[in-house]
Structure formats: C-alpha cells, structure tokens
Amino acid sequence: MTASHSSSDTDYACNPKVTPLPDCSHHSMPDSDVSVKDNRDSNVQALSCHSQVDSTVLEQRIAIAKQTCQSQGIRFTPLREQVYRLILQAPTPIGAYDLLAQLQKLSDKTVAPPTVYRSLDFLLEYGFIHQLSSSKVFFPCCQPDDKHVAAFLICQQCGDVQEFSHSPLDSVIQQVASQSQFDIQSSVIELLGYCQQCKEKSATKRSIG
Ligand SMILES: [Zn+2]
Ligand SMILES: [Zn+2]
Numbered sequence: 001m002t003a004s005h006s007s008s009d010t011d012y013a014c015n016p017k018v019t020p021l022p023d024c025s026h027h028s029m030p031d032s033d034v035s036v037k038d039n040r041d042s043n044v045q046a047l048s049c050h051s052q053v054d055s056t057v058l059e060q061r062i063a064i065a066k067q068t069c070q071s072q073g074i075r076f077t078p079l080r081e082q083v084y085r086l087i088l089q090a091p092t093p094i095g096a097y098d099l100l101a102q103l104q105k106l107s108d109k110t111v112a113p114p115t116v117y118r119s120l121d122f123l124l125e126y127g128f129i130h131q132l133s134s135s136k137v138f139f140p141c142c143q144p145d146d147k148h149v150a151a152f153l154i155c156q157q158c159g160d161v162q163e164f165s166h167s168p169l170d171s172v173i174q175q176v177a178s179q180s181q182f183d184i185q186s187s188v189i190e191l192l193g194y195c196q197q198c199k200e201k202s203a204t205k206r207s208i209g
Helices: 055-071 078-089 096-106 113-125 168-179 196-208
Strands: 129-131 138-140 150-155 161-164 188-193
Touching: 055 078, 078 096, 078 113, 078 138, 096 113, 113 129, 113 138
Parallel strands: 150 188
Antiparallel strands: 129 138, 150 161
16 A cells, blocks of 8 residues: 555546446456446446556556656656566466566566566555455556555456455545554455356356256
8 A cells, every 4th residue: 555646536547437448357348337436435346457458558557657756756667667567468467477487588688586576566565556465466556546445356266356446445444544543554455256257157057067
C-alpha cells in the first residue's frame, strides 16, 4: 500500500467509474458482468486487469507511472519501465524468475537479480503493481493512480486474478486501523476459489460426461 498516489482518477481504462475496455479482461464476459455503476461502495466491480493490456492501455499506464514519479521527484529508470512493461504485457500474473528470464532475453549484458528486485519493490511501493502473498506472482494494479486496499479473487483452476477495490472493505479496514491507532503499511486480501469460466467449463464437462 502506498500513501503517495494522487487522487486523480479520471481517464484510464480500468477505473470502476467507467466501463472497462474489453481488453481489461482476457475472458469474454457477458455484458451484464461488465456493467459498472457510479457508486463505488454499493457496487464493487472486480477487474481482470493484469492480463492482455492492449498497447493503448499499456502506454497510458506507463505515462501515469512517469507522471507520478516526476511529480514526486523520483526517477522512473529504464529498468523500472522495462519491468513494468513486462508485467503489463504478461498474459497472466508473472513470477520474479520468469521476469528475470525475459529481461535476460532482452539484454546483451547479464541482468543482476538484485536490481530487478529493487525495481519490483519500487513498483510495489508506488502501487503500480501488486504481488500475491500466496504465490508471490506480480501483476499490474487496475487503479495505479488511486490509493486503495487491494483485494483479489484468485482462481485455483486457471490462475486468473481479478482485483476489486474501493469496496466497503476499504472503510472497514481504515476504521479498524484508526481505532487501534495502527498505521497500515501494506494489505493484500486474497480470496481463493473458482472463476466463472472455470465453473462453467466443469459444469459442461459434467453434463457431457
Ligand atoms: Zn490495485
Ligand atoms: Zn478460472
């Protein structure tokens, strides 16, 4: 979690206030599943934004990251950008070893793991990406310019991760923390189960078999 996001939440694809681009999900959801209402508290929308970000969304995210860094006087180094791009482009959440291997393929020089880990720490700290505590994989945040408690629905069958934010959970957690005078440094809420597509597939298999 980071306390450093700006509150601007206007113009990128995955904000729950606007209809997400179809590319925000690698599943083709029925229309009713992507309808989004204005009231964040009463209508929480889970988004599969970690996967198949199209080139427009990708460049928007990079621009947001650059802007955030610039406004805070932080360097968005080429390595940080490269790591972020790879995570944005990955079709599924990606682990550190796979990232290292991909970076190595892109570079003539030996890629030093500590520098990559530092880039990952940076991206996590500024809320551009999230990491699951259960499987340690990384994926892009759906709302990198808006501070939120990160909560995830994780499919145990296909590995799909959907992020939902700005749920009533945010206010409950803030309330509990403030009552205990506790400063939250990070929070990851992970709900394990089976996604709609996997449930449908297994139902079809049962009905055929
Ligand atoms: Zn997020
Ligand atoms: Zn699934």
